[in-house]
Amino acid sequence: MDGSVAGATRPEIKLTVSNKADQPFVKGRRKFFRYRDLGVQAATGGKLRAQVMEAITGMTEPTGWHTHQCEAQFIYILKGWVELEFEDGTRTRSGQGDAVLIPGGMKHNEIATSDDVEILELSIPGDMATKPCDPPQGQSQG
Structure with missing residues (x-):
């Protein structure tokens, strides 16, 4: 195959299959989660x-305000729930089947999770740095 799709060049993306057992x-980055690439x-x-993030234990304290150096972070809750707050004052408790798209650089804080939370997380680009920051004006640190 020549790598073209309907006359266009196919992007440099390789087929990959990820089996849970492998x-x-x-x-x-978080001590209360474990991660599966x-x-x-x-x-x-x-x-x-x-990646899939799975609770080792429920959160014992908020993560603190932070941003991610990326274009976007997407989370889809597979099981349990996570409570988040954002720089614009939005506070949400998202549960199984809910999704959240967080623009890169947006201040946010993870407040709490269920003991059994499991999340599918995507980021663009793949290398996503986490940077602690001051809380937004009028918000507390934790």
Whole structure:
């Protein structure tokens, strides 16, 4: 196959299949979560990252206000719930089947989770840095 789709060049993205049994959960940026990489970042040359985050325990304290250095972060709640607050004053408790798209650079704070929360998280690009920040005016740190 020549890599073209209807006359256009196919993007440099590789087919990847991630089997749960082959991708163990590992520690990551939050001590109350474990993470399972789905192989998307490697397959897209870093354009997109997909991972599953699963609670080790429910949150014992808020994460504190922070931003992500990315274009966007998308979360889809597979199980349980997560409570978030945002710089614009929005506060939400999202549960199974709910989705949240957070623009890159938007201040937000994870307040609480259920003990059994499981989340599918995507980010564009795949390399997403987390940076602590001051709370928005009128908001407390935690």
